[in-house]
Amino acid sequence: MPGEAQLLQGTLDLLILKAVSLGRLHGYGILLRIGQISGQALLVEQGALYPALFRLVRQGLLKASWGTSENNRRAKFYELTAAGRGRLREETAGWNRLATAIASVLAAQPGEA
């Protein structure tokens, strides 16, 4: 159980960092962006988003500033810091290694081992 939760949490952080790396976004925008680029395959639970955002800000990976949204709502916008950009690169590489490894395990044919 703890392993799964950690994986999910790590994954959420990675998704947020990626979404924000594409442009300055507010919280609701991040939800929409993740949904949009994953073709609605990944839907982030709204309740989990804000604690994650606060955590990332505290870790210095994101920085926040107040601004106005496209339809004139006051909103808090997040963007990557330099540290955040570095972390995104590392996590992406790590995820890719993991995905490749899992893919090759899953692609194994009987008799190969």
Next chain:
Amino acid sequence: MLGRLRSLRTRLFGGARLERELDEELSSHVQMRADDLERAGLPRAEAERRARIELGGQLRFKDEIRDAMGGGFLDTLAQDVRFALRMLRKSPSFTAVAVITLALTIGANAVVFAALNAIILKPLNVPRPESLYSLHRVKNESSNQSYPDFVDLRARQQSFEDIAGYQIDEAGLDIDGEPTRVWLFNTTGNYFDVLHLRPFLGHYFHAADEHGPDSAPFIVLSYDCWRNRFHSDRGVLDRTVRLNKHPFTVVGVTPKGFVGTLLFASPEAFVPFVDQEQVIGESTLEARAIHGTLFCVFGHLKPGVTPERAAVEFSGLSAWLAKTYPKDDAAAAYKLRRPNLYGDFMGRPMRAFLAALMLLAGLILLAACANLGSLFAARAADRARELALRLALGAARSRVLRQLFTEAVLISLIGGALGLGAGALLLRALSAWRPIPQFPLNIPIVPDVAVCGVALLLAVVCGLVFGAVPVRQVLDTDPYGTLKSGTVGGAGRRIALKDALLVAQIAICALLVTASLVSVRGLERSLNGRYGIDPHGTMLLQTGLEMAGYQGDAVPLMQKRLIEAMETIPGVTAVGLVDWVPLTTGGGNAANVFKDEKTDLSPANSDGSVLFLVVSPGYFRAAGTTLRSGRAFTWDDDKNAARVAIVNQELSRRLFGAPDAALGRFFKLRDGARLEVVGIAEDGKYETLTEAPQPAVFVPALQSPTVALSLVVRSSGDPQSLAAAMRVRLRELDPGLPCLIQPLSRSMELVMFPAKIAAMSLGILGAMAALLSITGIFGLAAYTVSRRLKELGIRLALGADSRAVLRSALARPVQLLLWGSAAGLVLGVLASTVLSAVVYQATPRDPLVLAGVVVVMLLLGLLATWIPAQRALSADPLALLREE
């Protein structure tokens, strides 16, 4: 670095701003989501509702975010405190009961601790008190030395930097014409140098000022004396005042807060010991055998010298003195103790009593905690819905508990602050109080940092303790079940815990009620008891002929004239003279006695040191001391007649083997004089009411002249006019004689003082305990009744016997009350053995005390269950059923 500081600042103080931002961010999220939903075709209101539901429980993720930020301790605290205050305001009666309970108990603890601190814990107010020790004999705690012995000890000892001694004396101080009796320390010349004390004004006298008898007519005033009698006049130095008619020059004033080296007797002034003859009218500077000359000997130990090593040295020196002066000195083993309370003499009973009082106060506090704990548990049960709602909305259990603890600690801090404030007022009144008018008892008991600290600590601990009672209940709460059913499940266990608390609390209460009844009863008995002297209907005139310059043959002449003058007052039935009235302030003289057949009259060979009272023929009738056999003295027992004595039964028992065997027999004094026993007096109490029987000898005033003078005047008339008449008669004989006239019973207040203080403090604690158990039983009874009100009402409506209903509703509280009372009574009887050391005749094996405890507890129970019982009987089932 700066960033970290800023983050710390945000953590500690910026939480409110972050919270606002979070609220704003979440509402903007909801708005944007609602915008999208509206575009998809939903009406605005519905869209906003849906958006909010999607976002989920805000409460929970506020907590999560707060955790994610890893801080906000103060924010949470501030929030909890605000919430707690709101909750407390909502139930003012609960808050009032809790705060008053805590204020009383914490206040009582603070006062008792302040006394303990001032009397036991705090050292004397002098430089380097940690190395200050006084010298005491192991056998009887006394620190007495004769002056020649002191001089020898001082010259030979190596352990102390130097040693000094003092005697406590009374003298007539004449500032501008009107002499008043004041208490003095008659000190060795090096007294202030040994203490390393700096003067507030002027300078002190020193050892170098002493050149034989009456060579240093200097007087040092205490700060209080300077302020009260000299109106803080800085020009007081070099002024001449008269002590017993002799001129003394004021050379200095001691610093504020220095009250001498004995806590229970603060002198008004200090004079060099070499002036003793002028101050007390006789000189003992050369009398090696009079060991009561110096009351106490003390000094600072040299660095590196342990008290044990010093004690060994002085025991050795004492053996050397006994060998060198076998006629005057006996060897004694010594120990070193603190001078404040005269070593263990006062120290041991004071420590025992204050420790016992502190323990009882602590028990009361514990009882209050138990009481408030069950109140809190009951309240938590009543708040079950609110707690369940908060849990259901996602608040963590730890968070809910923290909130409850904040509430508990907040209440106890408020109560503690109030208690400390009230305690401080009480202490200020106590410090100004002079319980014994003619005795310089002046112990400044002030609420200092230590006292405040203890009160604060107690408040916090208290809050945590009673706050912990409902913890289990909260942890076990099933939010959904509670919300559905509206009542709390799993009540059985909690009730059991509450029952235990209540029994413990009632046991403590019964213990205190027992203790206070035992001490009050003991006090009452000692006030009316027989102790060989009957103060009812007598006046005491105290003066010292030395204060008016009488010497030699003028002394007995004046004494006889005074007695005859008093006898002429109408209504007076007897007048007696005595050098010291037993059980009053001051002390009697002791001397060694020897069996008639002994020839070696050295102290080591004596048959014991006994109390010597010098009396006139009329004393026994005036003091109400019964003569068992033989005769009283007459005026013919004078210098020219054979030496005679009257002894008490205890002396007869010790010297001659039986209480009535002494009549007609002889015994010897140290100087070889043979005294014939012509009468046997009843045994009495002489120094304290709790002492063991001690031997005493009465000798006629004409055969042992004394300058100390107390006249006991027994009269059948009105005490006020008697006192006035006595004063007139005295003034007629000598207008310049300072004197004190008061009822003999007032002079005995000092010996009654410990018993009175004990009865008073135990009475207060007992009353508080009683109050606590009333609220405790009341709380449980009221709670039980309110929970079962519907059932009781229905049973009554169906025609049930009201007694049966009452029994079922109140059986439990009453049962608990009985169990607790029984346990407390047993404990109280056990604990009362401690009391008997302080209060004369304090015994729990007294049917009146036992019955009193039982009656008090029953009354308390009745009182506490009365209202709930009435409520149960008047339950209206219809109204109750409609309520649901």
